[in-house]
Amino acid sequence: MMNFFLNRAMGIGNSGVEHAEFYRAKRFEQAGLPYRFVFTDLVPELHVAMAKWHIKNQNVINMWEYFVLGDDYLKHGVTNAVSATSQMVIDDTNTNRKQDEITDSGIHIVRHFVKYPATKGDILIVSTARVELYNQVTGERRATFETIEDDHENHVILNIHLFNQNGRHLFFRNEVMLQRYFLTQLDAAFEGDSTFIIDRDEITEAALLNHRPEGAHIVEVIHADHLSDRDDPTHPLWNNYYEYMLTHLEAVDRVVVATELQRQDLLIDFPEDADKFVTIPVGGIRDQQALHTSDKRGVPLKLVSISRLADEKHIDFAIKAVTQLHDAGEAITLDVYGQGGEQQHLEDVIHAGHAEAYVQLKGQTHTPATIYPKYDAFISASYSEGFGLTYIEALNAMLPVITFKARFGALELIRDGENGFLQDFKRGDETYNVAQLVSGIKRLLAADYTTLHKNTQAGIDKYRDANIAKEWEALLHAL
Numbered sequence: 340m341m342n343f344f345l346n347r348a349m350g351i352g353n354s355g356v357e358h359a360e361f362y363r364a365k366r367f368e369q370a371g372l373p374y375r376f377v378f379t380d381l382v383p384e385l386h387v388a389m390a391k392w393h394i395k396n397q398n399v400i401n402m403w404e405y406f407v408l409g410d411d412y413l414k415h416g417v418t419n420a421v422s423a424t425s426q427m428v429i430d431d432t433n434t435n436r437k438q439d440e441i442t443d444s445g446i447h448i449v450r451h452f453v454k455y456p457a458t459k460g461d462i463l464i465v466s467t468a469r470v471e472l473y474n475q476v477t478g479e480r481r482a483t484f485e486t487i488e489d490d491h492e493n494h495v496i497l498n499i500h501l502f503n504q505n506g507r508h509l510f511f512r513n514e515v516m517l518q519r520y521f522l523t524q525l526d527a528a529f530e531g532d533s534t535f536i537i538d539r540d541e542i543t544e545a546a547l548l549n550h551r552p553e554g555a556h557i558v559e560v561i562h563a564d565h566l567s568d569r570d571d572p573t574h575p576l577w578n579n580y581y582e583y584m585l586t587h588l589e590a591v592d593r594v595v596v597a598t599e600l601q602r603q604d605l606l607i608d609f610p611e612d613a614d615k616f617v618t619i620p621v622g623g624i625r626d627q628q629a630l631h632t633s634d635k636r637g638v639p640l641k642l643v644s645i646s647r648l649a650d651e652k653h654i655d656f657a658i659k660a661v662t663q664l665h666d667a668g669e670a671i672t673l674d675v676y677g678q679g680g681e682q683q684h685l686e687d688v689i690h691a692g693h694a695e696a697y698v699q700l701k702g703q704t705h706t707p708a709t710i711y712p713k714y715d716a717f718i719s720a721s722y723s724e725g726f727g728l729t730y731i732e733a734l735n736a737m738l739p740v741i742t743f744k745a746r747f748g749a750l751e752l753i754r755d756g757e758n759g760f761l762q763d764f765k766r767g768d769e770t771y772n773v774a775q776l777v778s779g780i781k782r783l784l785a786a787d788y789t790t791l792h793k794n795t796q797a798g799i800d801k802y803r804d805a806n807i808a809k810e811w812e813a814l815l816h817a818l
Contacts, residue, residue, distance in 0.1 A: 340372075340373070340532050340533070340534060340815065341373050341374070341375065341529040341532070341533050341534070342367065342372060342373060342374040342375070342533075342534045342536060342815065343374070343375050343377045343400075343525065343533060343534065343535050343536065344360055344363065344364070344374060344375070344376045344377060344536050344538065345377050345379070345535055345536065345537045345538065345540060345543050345547075346360070346376065346377065346378050346379070346538055346540065347378070347379055347380045347540050347542075347543075354647065355562060355621075355725075355726075355728070356538060356539070356562050357392075358621075358622060358728060359538075359560070359562060359597075359621035359622060359726075359728075360376070360538055361392045361394070362621065362622050362623070363536075363621070363811070364376070364394065364398070365804070366623075366804060366807050366808040366811055367808070367811065369804060369805065369808040370808040370809065370811060370812040372811065372812060372815060374398065375398055375399070375400050376389070376394060376398060376399050376400065377400045377401075377402070377525065378399070378400070378401045378402065379401075379402045379514075379518060379521075379540070379542070379543060381401075381403045381442075381446075381448070381470075381472075382401065382442075383423050383425070383440055383442040383443065383448070384423045384442070384443050385399065385401055385404075385442070385443065385444065386399065386417055386420050386443045386444060387423070387443055395416070396416035396417045396418070396420070397414075397415055397416040398416070399416055399417070400412075400413060400416070400525070401444070402517075402518070402521045403446065403472060403482065404417065404442075404444045404446065405521065405524070405525075406472070406481055406482045406501055406504070406521075407446045407472050407473070407474050407481040407482060408444070408445070408446075408474065410505070410528065413524075413525065413528045413529075414528070417443075417444045417445070419445060420443050420444065420445075421441065421443060421444075421445055421475070422441075422443065423440070423441060423442055423443045424440065424441045425438060425439070425440045425441075426438070426439045426440075434452075434454055434465055435452050435465055436451075436452050437449065437450065437451055437452065438450040438452070441475055445474070445475045445476060446472055446473070446474070446475065447472070447473040447474070447475045447478075448470065448471070448472055448473075449470070449471040449472075449473070450467050450469075450470050451467070451468050451469040451470070451471075452465050452466065452467055452468060453465070453466060453467075453468035466486070466488065466494070467486045467494070468485065468486065469483065469484070469485050469486070470483065470484055470485075470486065470496075471483045479502075479503065480502055481501065481502050481503065482499065482500065482501050482502065483499070483500045484496045484497065484498060484499040484500070485497050485498045495513070495514065496513070496514050496517075497512065497513055498510075498512065499511040499512075499513075499514070499517050514542055514546075515542055515545045515546045516546075518542060518543055518546035518547075519546040519547070519550050522535070522543075522546060522547055522552070523550075523552055526552035526555055527552070531552065531553070531554045531555070532554055532555075533552065533554075533555045533556070534555070534556040534557075534558060534815060534818060535547055535551075535555060535556070535557050535558070536558045536559075536560060537557065537558070537559050537560065537584075538560050538562065539560075539561075539562060539580040539581065541580075541582075541583045544559075544583045544584055544587070545583065548583075548584075548587050548590035548591065549587075549590065551590070556592045556593075556818045557590065557591050557592050558591070558592060558593045558594075558595060558814070558818075559581075559584045559591050559593070559594045559595070560594075560595045560621070561581055561594060561595070561596045561597075561601070561725070562580075562597075562621065562725055563578060563580065563723065563725040564578060564601070564723070564725060564746050564747065565577060565578050565581050565585065565601070565604075565605065566578060566604075568766075569604065569746075585608075588609065588612065588615070591615065592615070592818055593615060593616075593617050593814060593818070594615055594616050594617070595617050595618075595619050595814070596616060596617070596618055596619075596725075596747075597618070597619070597620050597621045597622075597725055597726035597747070597748065598618060598620075598725070598726060598747040598748060598751040599618045599751065600746070600747040600750055600751045601618075601725065601746070601747040602616045602617070602618045604746070604747070617814055619807060619810045619811060619814065620726060620731075620801075620802055620807055621725075621726050621728070622726060622728035622731065622732075622802075623731065623802045623803060623804050623806075623807045624731055624732060624735040624799065624802050624803060624804070625708070625803070625804055626803050626804050626805050629708055629735045629736050630708060630709065630711070630712045630736060631712060631736055631737040632711065632712045632713075632714065632715065632736055632737050632738055632792070633792075634737070634788070634789045634792040634793070635788065635789070636715050636788040637715050638670050639669075639670035639671050639672050639697070640669070640670065640671045640672070640715050640716070640780070640783070640784060641672050641674075641713070641714045641715045641716075642657075642661065642671065642672065642673045642674070642714065642715065642716055642717070642718045642741075642780070643673070643674050643675075643676070643710065643711065643713070643714040643716075643717055643718070643733075643738075644657055644673065644674075644675045644676070644677075644717065644718050644719060644720075644729075645675075645676040645677060645704065645707055645710065645717075645729045645732075646675070646676075646677045646719065646721070646729065647677050647678070647679045648675075648677050648678055648679030648680065648681040648682050648685060648700075649679045649680065649681055650680075650681055651721065651723050652681075652719075652720065652721045653720035653721060653722070653772070654675055654681065654685055654720060655681075655684065655685060655688045655720075656720040656769065656772050656773050656776055657673065657675075657718050657719070657720045657776060658673065658675075658685065658688050658689060658692065658694065658698055659688065659692065659773045660720075660773050660774075660776035660777045660780060661673040661694070661697070661698055661780070662692035662694045662698070663773070663777055664777060664780060664781075665694065665697055666692075669784070671697065671780070672697045672698070672699075673697070673698045673699075673718070674698075674699050674701050674714070675698075675699070675700050675701060676701045676702065676703065676704045676707070676710060677702075677703055677704075678702060678703040682700065685700060686700065707729070707732055708732070708736065711732065711733055711735075711736035711738055712736055714738060715738070715739075715788075716738055716739045716740070716741060716759075716783055717729065717730070717733035717738045717739070717740045717741070717759075718740075718741045718742070718776070718779075718780070719740070719741070719742040719743075719749075720742070720743065720772070720776060721742070721743070721745065722743045722745035722764050722766070723745065724742075724745055724747075724748040724749060725746075725747055725748060726747070726748040727742075727748030727749060727752060730742070730748055730749065730752045730753065731752055731799065731802050733795075734752065734758060734759075734795040734796075734799055735795075735799055735802075737792050737793075737795045737796065738795065739758060739759045739760070739783060739786075739788075739791040739792070739795060740752075740753050740758065740759035740760075741759060741760045741762070741776065741779040741780060741783060742759070742760075742761065742762070742779075743761070743762050743763070743764040743772070743775070744761045744762065744763055744764065745764070749761060754794070754797075756782075756786070757791070757794045757797075758791060758794040758795045758797065759791070759795075760779040760782045760783060761779075762775035762776060762778060762779045763775055
């Protein structure tokens with residue numbers, strides 16, 4: 340059996356999906372399960388990114404690299420990595436017209452650009468019109484395709500030509516048909532009995548769910564809430580990442596969710612499919628004992644948050660809550676670890692609250708286990724955590740957690756008043772949400788910290804790496 344993790348693209352980012360996929364790879368290695376990461380986007384520095392995540396080249400397959408480098412590549416991966424380069428040709432109107440790129444796998448990409456008026460507004464848009472792919476070593480052209488903007492302002496590829504695919508010239512009208520061909524080739528190269536594990540990609544779903552290779556299995560992974568808002572009966576809409584899968588559920592063998600609460604919520608809509616939905620955490624904690632915090636709360640109270648600096652994480656709410664408490668005379672500090680597009684905004688919030696002395700942005704950390712023991716409690720202002728890896732990491736370090744009552748991770752991992760504090764929230768009401776975080780911190784300050792500290796350890800063993808590796812092994816062997 341070969342297991343394929345199907346993705347569109349991935350880089351050196353810090354998203355929850357990336358962490359979940361690379362965590363899964365380590366658990367597969369722990370259980371002795373063979374796997375390959377499979378990417379369907381053309382990524383110029385894919386292998387640089389994979390090296391950052393300690394993924395070996397032979398465990399990485401890119402659809403376009405296969406089309407250019409040939410059959411042997413599927414088994415051995417990129418064997419002669421090069422430094423990626425890029426050169427742009429600009430015309431006398433300072434418009435990009437052509438780009439020559441060399442990827443780190445040795446593909447020569449030629450992108451031809453076109454300038455056209457936007458459908459809205461009096462502006463001109465420059466966009467890729469046609470792409471050619473060459474084998475850098477041989478100079479042979481191996482693929483071409485066109486790109487257009489569809490009615491939803493998404494860029495899609497059409498009219499794909501593949502040259503010298505085992506002596507054949509192949510044509511595909513769209514990417515669905517192209518991926519269908521590619522996935523069939525992938526399955527055959529590894530002698531069938533494949534399991535395709537899809538991490539939210541509708542094009543791959545359309546290619547595979549309606550035309551799976553004989554004997555293959557399909558496992559889908561849900562990384563976030565599958566509904567826009569179950570509590571709003573007028574808008575019980577599927578999350579657009581999972582709509583195609585949930586409306587074609589009969590074609591899927593298993594659906595993996597991170598929490599049992601989410602599994603039970605899905606069974607409200609699919610009560611006859613209990614065997615199809617499986618709970619396996621998307622992250623976990625090490626098998627060896629973690630470093631632990633002291634069972635005595637410090638003065639000042641030291642709070643920590645580890646997160647992408649993204650708008651949906653609402654870190655500014657936590658900063659404003661801490662600022663309010665500090666201005667009211669409470670001895671308190673907050674350190675935020677992470678990086679992302681909201682950094683400047685968060686710096687502005689800190690400056691506006693004159694909080695530079697006790698609220699700090701510490702940058703990204705790759706060793707969170709060494710960070711948690713320096714603090715008294717963990718705080719999160721996100722209400723979009725499907726699992727919440729940092730929650731279980733904080734609990735493992737014996738840190739109580741303050742957060743919102745969000746589906747699904749917080750509700751499953753945090754027991755209000757026992758190992759942390761769950762606060763109400765209202766979407767779109769910042770004042771209310773900041774006040775709720777202030778209340779949560781006050782509840783922590785008034786609680787028996789030693790008892791909270793002890794309670795963090797209840798029930799966390801099921802999130803140990805070895806146990807999660809066994810769950811994946813059991814799922815795959817049961818297919």
